[in-house]
Structure formats: C-alpha cells, structure tokens
Amino acid sequence: MELYVDTANIEHIRHAAMLGCVSGVTTNPSLLAKEDPSVDVKQRILEIHELIGGHLSVEVVSTVTKGMLKEAEDIISWFPEATIKIPIIPDGLAAVKELSKKGIPTNVTLVFSPTQAIAAANAGATYVSVFMGRLDDIAISSNDVLNDICEIWEVQDYESKIIAASIRHPMHIIEAAKAGADIATVPYKVLMQSLKSPLTDSGLEQFLSDYDKMQTERQKILNI
Ligand code: E4P
Numbered sequence: 343m344e345l346y347v348d349t350a351n352i353e354h355i356r357h358a359a360m361l362g363c364v365s366g367v368t369t370n371p372s373l374l375a376k377e378d379p380s381v382d383v384k385q386r387i388l389e390i391h392e393l394i395g396g397h398l399s400v401e402v403v404s405t406v407t408k409g410m411l412k413e414a415e416d417i418i419s420w421f422p423e424a425t426i427k428i429p430i431i432p433d434g435l436a437a438v439k440e441l442s443k444k445g446i447p448t449n450v451t452l453v454f455s456p457t458q459a460i461a462a463a464n465a466g467a468t469y470v471s472v473f474m475g476r477l478d479d480i481a482i483s484s485n486d487v488l489n490d491i492c493e494i495w496e497v498q499d500y501e502s503k504i505i506a507a508s509i510r511h512p513m514h515i516i517e518a519a520k521a522g523a524d525i526a527t528v529p530y531k532v533l534m535q536s537l538k539s540p541l542t543d544s545g546l547e548q549f550l551s552d553y554d555k556m557q558t559e560r561q562k563i564l565n566i
Contacts, residue, residue, distance in 0.1 A: 343519045346397060346527040348507065350374045350386060354530035355393050361537075366397025368471070368507065368527040370427065370451070384420055391421050399449040399469070401427035402437075410437035414446060425449050425468065430458045435465040442466025449505065454482075459491045463500040471527070473508035474518070484508075485517045492522040512536040 346366035347358040350373040358364040367390055374381055391398050398421075402413040410433065414426040425447040428434040438448045442465065449469040450462035454477055462470045472491055474484035488506060495504060506518030506526040512535055518526045528536070 343523055344525045345515075345533070346505070346525055347530055347533060348373070348509065348527040349530050350377045350381075350390065351530065352377075352386075352389055352393070355390055358530060358533060359393050359395070361533075364394075364396075364533070366399075366525070366527075367394045368397075368399040368427070368449070368505070370401045371403055387417075387424075388420055391424075397425060398423075399425045399427040399451075401429075401451065405429075405431065405433060407433045407436040407440070410434065411440055414441055418446060427451050427471075430462055435461060438462065438465040438467050442468075450502075451507070455487065456490045456494055459504075460494065460498075460500075463495075463498075463502040467502045469503045469505050469525070471505040471507040472523075474506055474514050475508035475510035477508075478510070484514070485521070488518060488521045488523065496522070 344365050345363055346368050347355060347364050348368050349355060350369045355367055369387070369390070374383060374386060387398070387400055400417050402410045404410045404413055410428055414437070417424045417426060426441060427449040428437055429452045430450050434450065438450060441448050447468040449471055450467040451471045453459050453462060453470055453472050459470050459472065472488055474488065477484040477487055491504060503524040506514065506523040509515060509526055509528045509532055511532060515526050515528060515536055
C-alpha cells in the first residue's frame with residue numbers, strides 16, 4: 343500500500359517528501375483554506391507539485407459537469423500529470439466519464455458506500471477515495487465499508503485504485519492495508535505518529551549509550 347500525505351502545508355509536504363516513504367499528495371479546498379484562506383490556489387498547487395514530484399490530486403469546486411471539465415482543463419494546463427479530484431455526485435460521474443475518455447486521471451472523492459464506489463469505478467475513475475474517519479464519526483464502521491469495497495474490487499476485478507482517505511489515526515492505516523486499499527492518504531501528524539514507537543526511542547538511546555561506553559573504554563586502553 344502506498345502512502346500519500348493529505349495536506350496543503352508546504353513545510354509538511356517538504357518533510358514528507360524527504361522521508362522517502364510518501365509518493366503523493368492529496369488536497370481539497372478545506373486543506374488549502376486551512377493553510378491560507380487567501381491563497382493563490384494555482385501557485386500553491388505548483389509549489390506542492392515541485393516538492394512531491396509524484397501523485398497530486400487537485401479538487402474541482404464546480405458542481406456541474408461543464409464547470410468541472412473547464413476546471414480540469416485549467417488544472418491540466420498548470421501541470422499535465424494532475425489528477426482531477428471530483429465529488430461523487432451525478433454531475434461528477436459524468437465529468438469522470440468525459441475525462442476518462444481523454445485519458446485524464448481522476449480521483450472520485452467523498453465516497454462513503456460500496457454503491458458509490460461501484461458507480462465511480464464504472465464511470466472510469468482512476469482512484470476512488472473512501473473516507474474512513476467521517477464514517478466512524480457517524481457510527482458507521484469504516485473498516486466494514488472499506489472491507490466490503492475491497493472484496494467487491496477483488497470479485498469484480500475493477501481497475502480503479504482504492505484510496506483510504508479521512509485517516510484520523512495509525513489504526514486506520516493498518517485497517518486500510520489489511521483491507522487491501524492501494525493507497526492511504528494520511529495527514530502529516532498521523533504520518534509522523536505512525537513512524538514512532540517508544541521502543542525505537544529507548545532502543546536507540548541504549549545503542550548510542552553503549553557505543554559511547556565502548557569508545558570511552560577503548561580510549562582508556564589506548565592512553566595506557
Ligand atoms: C482526501 O482525499 C480527503 O480530502 C481527506 O482525507 C478528508 O479528510 P477529513 O475527513 O479529515 O477532512
């Protein structure tokens with residue numbers, strides 16, 4: 343399972359890109375606004391693109407097919423490898439169909455059920471983003487929904503890649519990987535949490551202190 347970082351924060355993306363374990367970035371209008379409500383979206387997206395050099399999903403804000411297609415055209419003119427993020431609404435599906443005919447990658451977002459995921463796959467979505475945290479927020483098991491979708495993908499042999507999105511904690515990453523999601527898009531804070539273990543910290547501290555002891559003993563012998 344690949345890891346993407348789910349943020350529009352430049353410093354976080356710069357650091358995540360350095361880690362070597364992150365291959366893409368997903369953004370949405372809320373993530374962009376959180377960093378800077380007056381942001382020049384095109385400029386910020388191009389900065390992110392330069393930093394990550396891999397997958398970058400950019401979301402449209404129009405809710406009608408024609409508007410979505412026009413926005414997609416604009417985004418592609420900023421950088422041709424862009425993945426166009428489109429909400430799972432009827433107009434969105436029609437836009438996905440059109441873009442897929444032209445070979446433009448799409449990420450169908452705000453997916454909360456297997457039936458929505460099936461519709462997105464049939465429209466030709468390159469990626470389908472299943473929102474885990476927001477399902478758990480309303481007491482629907484995101485694990486069950488994601489498992490159902492992954493099972494359907496296996497049976498039906500759908501080509502769209504499944505992105506586990508709206509990740510809130512490291513357990514979501516584990517559940518997504520076990521279910522068979524292709525990608526988990528993870529907020530920077532959760533990404534960093536997922537790398538930590540108190541045993542790594544204490545183990546490293548012990549290794550370094552033993553190394554220091556060894557050096558001190560060796561120095562004593564050499565000075566004799
Ligand atoms: C990713 O594609 C989504 O935009 C994102 O994961 C939403 O996360 P949230 O539910 O924490 O806002």
